[in-house]
Amino acid sequence: MKTPSKSAIALSPFGGLRGLLIALLFWGCGGGTAEQPSFQKSTPKAAGLEEQKLTYIDSAVRQSLLRGDMPGAVIAVVRHHKLAFLKAYGHKQVYPDTLPMATNTVFDLASVSKSVSTALSVMILLERGQLRLQDNVSLYIPGFQPWTDSAGRRKQNIRILDLLTHTSGLPPYAPVEELAKTYAFPHPEGLLEYISQVKRNNPPGTVFDYSCLNFITLQHIVQNISGSTLQRFAQQNIFQPLGMHHTDYNPTGETLEWVAPTEIQPDGQPLRGKVHDPLARLLNDGVSGNAGLFSNAEDLSLLAAMLLNEGEINGVRLLGPLTVQMMRSLPTGYEPFGRALGWDVSSDYASDGEIFHPSAYGHTGYTGTSITIDPVSRTAVIILTNRVHPEDKGSLRRLRETVANIVAGSIREVENGK
DSSP states (O other), rough: OOOOHHHHHOOOOSSSHHHHHHHHHHHHIIIIIOOOOEEEEOOOOOGOOOOHHHTHHHHHHHHHHHHHOSSEEEEEEEEEEEEEEEEEEEEEEOSSEEEEEEOOBBOOOTHHIIIIIIIIIHHHHTTTTTTTTSGGGGTTTOOOOOOOTTTSEEEOBBHHHHTTOOOSSOOOOOOOOHHHHHSSSHHHHHHHHHHHHHHSOOOTTSSOOOHHHHHHHHHHHHHHSSSSSSHHHHIIIIHHHHTTTTTTEEEOOOHTTTTTTOOOTTTBBOOOOSOOIIIIIIIIITSSSOOEEEEOEEEEEHHHHHHTTTTTTTEEEEEHHHHHHHHHHHTTTTTTTTBBBBSSSTTOOOOOOSSSSSTTTEEETTTEEEEETTTTTTTTEEEOOOSSSSSSSOOOHHHHHHHHHHHHBBBOOOGGGG
């Protein structure tokens, strides 16, 4: 507890010992400046975790490696604002050479990009009053078509809320080869033109249908409002303020050197430093609302700590606490879909285990990445792999849920039962 300053004591309306006692009580109850949470590496014990129980992670990963689910992995556990566990397993690369995995390895996050870049960018603009969740997409993208019934009589506009929750009615993906015949690569505006006109499968807000096109649309909304690319906006408003120095689209320099390769390409070489997702790579030049972000476990741990601490870490407030709480909650009327604002809570895609609180949220990525955040126990689990290397095979759902259960079971105490 901090000692109150002389000026605080002098200004007390009570003198002497009584004044000192009241000043001390006032300070201890929050009358002074609260300590700001600072991100730090720690032992599991210091973070309120049982280290012995966390050793079960090793055997779970070992079994997954033996099954051939992935060549290697990096796993991080964050509790409150502490990085309590960080470990590398297996290999970063197995073709054409074999390289060991390292904790600083940078991964193609695939669809985790939707949450940690695109969705957070939208939340920042929401706080600034530059958009509303109820706004029609056509307000920001002229020519963006509504859903229309088969008779052409009924129309319903698609809103930003529908994009974030994957209930817009847009199809899941786009025909890359077909679009290649129409547009030269890369061609973000051509892709947006396709999305603006493509047939909507369902009326907005009625069916959950996971779609990369939702977040490519959100990318263009962010760009049209901010006058900046999604890459630049996210760097200036998320990654740089938080000190995430190895997080970016189209990585270069040291970040590129640390990247784990993904699938083998037609030239016989594995893809490295270029996004695996075809839409992001070929039509969006590697900067896309649905995929394209590269990062490592320590950087994502910083971001997770910020969210666990209701939008603030290391003296940097990225979002207000009410915004964070709203972002991770199921919107009213959308509860059956299980999707929060850019995050997964309880849809069929969720893989956050069976012990964490039902309010736990997160996201997974096709390449073998995931992040799970439990706001009740204030714990996050980050699993990064390149399961698509050297061939696109293997499943990580069992590993994700097993590790989540191990971490949740290692928690020694949950404050006030919350």
